[in-house]
Amino acid sequence: MENKEKLLDHDYDGIKELDNPLPGWWLATFYGAIVFAAIYFFYYHIGNGPGPKEELAKGLAEFETMSAVGGSGKGIDVDKLNAFFHDSGRIKDGGAVFQLRCASCHGVNAEGNIGPNLTDKFWIHGDGSLAAIAKVVTEGVGDKGMPPWGAILKPDELYSVVAYVKTLKGSNPANGKAPQGNEVKD
Numbered sequence: 678m679e680n681k682e683k684l685l686d687h688d689y690d691g692i693k694e695l696d697n698p699l700p701g702w703w704l705a706t707f708y709g710a711i712v713f714a715a716i717y718f719f720y721y722h723i724g725n726g727p728g729p730k731e732e733l734a735k736g737l738a739e740f741e742t743m744s745a746v747g748g749s750g751k752g753i754d755v756d757k758l759n760a761f762f763h764d765s766g767r768i769k770d771g772g773a774v775f776q777l778r779c780a781s782c783h784g785v786n787a788e789g790n791i792g793p794n795l796t797d798k799f800w801i802h803g804d805g806s807l808a809a810i811a812k813v814v815t816e817g818v819g820d821k822g823m824p825p826w827g828a829i830l831k832p833d834e835l836y837s838v839v840a841y842v843k844t845l846k847g848s849n850p851a852n853g854k855a856p857q858g859n860e861v862k863d
């Protein structure tokens with residue numbers, strides 16, 4: 678028998694055992710698992726590695742920032758709105774969003790159609806400030822047919838279109854719809 682030197686000297690009902698070494702790859706995963714478990718244990722259980730609660734809190738925080746403009750209209754980032762308002766590239770993007778999403782109801786030049794004229798000084802909702810426009814665009818007006826865009830547009834699209842609408846004030850398009858709401862003084 679060629680494995681004679683590895684043959685162990687016991688014998689169970691004629692079944693003999695060879696003392697073969699475990700293969701290297703097997704030992705590597707075995708010792709690797711031990712090392713990994715030790716590091717894992719010291720980092721997550723003894724040390725201050727993030728536990729499930731921290732992971733949850735982090736995930737929730739990320740979710741809140743992502744959906745900051747969605748739904749409630751809380752958390753509208755006015756600084757970001759201002760930055761977009763002063764960025765001609767963003768205004769241009771906003772114009773494209775407007776043509777795609779808003780022109781059907783508000784008119785190609787926002788002169789008003791089913792929805793009100795967005796170029797005049799009269800506002801039904803709020804005072805025509807960036808934040809007020811963002812609020813009504815985000816939340817919509819449920820029973821009046823203005824959709825809640827916070828759930829539909831990406832945040833950047835929403836901020837762009839709000840900034841774009843703000844630039845239209847006083848643009849005085851042809852066939853402007855009669856003013857609705859309250860006049861807002863500058």
Ligand code: HEC
Nearest residue numbers: 778779782791792793799800801802813814818821822823
């Ligand atoms: C399906 C039709 C429709 C679409 C599409 C629509 N709107 Fe409106 N929107 C309305 C109506 C109707 C109102 C008036 C709500 C009211 O009377 O309270 C309105 C109101 C508004 C107001 C408030 C005006 C005011 O005087 O207070 C803003 C701002 C506005 N829309 C912006 C947008 C923007 C931006 C989009 C595209 C992202 C958009 N709307 C898409 C129908 C629409």
